[in-house]
Amino acid sequence: MSENLIDLNDISKTYYGAGEPVYALRSISLSVGSGEMLAIMGPSGSGKSTLMNLLGCLDKPDTGSYIFAGQDVMTLDKDQLAYFRNVLIGFVFQNFNLLGRASALENVCLPLIYAGVNSKEREKRGRQMLSLVGLEGREHHLPRQLSGGQQQRVAIARSLVNRPGLLLADEPTGALDTKTSEEIMSLLQRLHREQGLSVAIVTHEPEIALYCQKIIRLSDGQIISREKVANPIQTQVKAG
Template sequence: MMPKNGRTNGQIPVIALRDITKVYQMGDVEVHALRGIDLEVYPGEMIAIMGPSGSGKSTLMNIIGCLDVPTSGTYELDGKDVSRLKDDQLAAIRNHKIGFVFQNFNLLPRTTAVANVELPLIYAGMGGRQRRKRAEDALRLVGLGDRLDHKPNELSGGQQQRVAIARALVNEPSMILADEPTGNLDTKTSIEIMELFQRLNQERGITIVFVTHNPETAEYCNRVVRIRDGLIESDETRQATAGIHAAKTHAVSSNGHEAVMVKERER
């Protein structure tokens, strides 16, 4: 199935999955986590992959995130086949092309925000001064310009997740892969974080893939893919119903897309 989305004209998809399967051997039993997934995600999309636990969405996320390789099928990331790469090659792909955001932030303890954000750049082999500058820029982008040298235990949950988002952004990846990014946050902070994602998506055109079972997260996305039993159950492209769009939509009209865009630019 092809996504019917305004950004398909001639662009190479960021993610192109073709007939992806994944089989785990659990003792004598073969577990078919994925049974043939076809999915294309284009640059600038903000997509939620949803499904109940056991649906295979974590497996799919691991494959999309190049943490794992499929049993069969092909995965092209930015037009390059990554479905048969070795560990170290995958590590290099993750380093350059993918920014991870996790539910539990996964920041290094006792390490400053800026040092945490520098981490991917270290493995990219960037020199210290340039690294620091890039990390500071990324932190300013997520609104933490005044918390550069704070350590995780000196930051709130929302701030920690912003550090994690800065870390995901710092290598200018092809996409951000966020695994339940608001799972550990309260409602108010969740809204802030999701609006930050939206802003990054709209202002910077960053492709963002959420993996979640939380419908509220999906409301911020303009495409929702549902997975069940290792297969895609539905793939829906629509207008986001929550966040910076939706708020304005309610305020102006039921179809206030243009107005919102204007307001957005004014911000």
């Protein structure tokens, strides 16, 4: 098996809608190492979210190959793809996507219900995850009773409760102020370090990208640059 968690080779994705076809991704090749942190940048409409959807097995490319953890994603059936999405990959979004009527703990435990974990074990693991992201004592708060940064921590705890190897975050700090954004990036960096998690982050903000080891830039569906970050930002903000 290659030491890369992800190997995308020459993938393309075209949307056929009402008007002209949209060539959202054109001949993209990309590797993400195990335990690597990657930033994906580029202007609006350049294909960032489309790429995240493919990486997250939410959608399949039209052509090309996608190897995830040694498995050829293109050959997986519906159930296998669902397993990849629900267990092997975690997702975090700009607007947190929490259930408004469910407590922080219930939100975090949700993926464990689908994974068939019993309720006692669910609660135990949910509490562990909340404490890992610095939210001990907030278990029974509803999302609206939490700050934006705390809501994003709940979403991160939920995305990691099944212990996936890959975390995909589409503009995770897009709705947060600068200080809170830095705290969220420090948290992601700590989880990446401590859990050997691979992370791919879409961001518009150069300062956020500098927390990552590698930055790729998309333009018009193509990768126009790849750079290594010599000294990724390492802050030691304490969770909480």
